[in-house]
Amino acid sequence: MGTLAEIQTVTAGNELHVCPNCGYNRGFHTSFIRENTGKDEPVKPTPRRYHVILICPECGARYDVGWTCTLAEPDGASTGAHAAGNPLIPSGPGNL
C-alpha cells in the first residue's frame, strides 16, 4: 500500500458519482477526517466536526466536496447524547 492520494476539492454539482480522475461511475467510499483545530484539545468534551472525504474505490483518489458532519467524541466522553436513547444508532447485537 502506498501513501494516500492527496485530497482534491471538488464541487458535487447536480450529482457526483463519477470519479473525475478515472471515470469510475459507481459512487464512492467515504472516510472521515477530524477537523484540525490547530490548538490544544478543549477541556470540555464536545462533539467533533469531521470532513467527509469521498474515496474512489477504483483509483483511490480522494475528494472533499465540503461535506462536514459532527460525530461523537472519540474518547467516549459523555456529551449528553447517549446511543441507547438514539433511534438512529443501533444499540444491541440484535440490530442489523
Ligand SMILES: [Zn+2]
Ligand atoms: Zn477514480
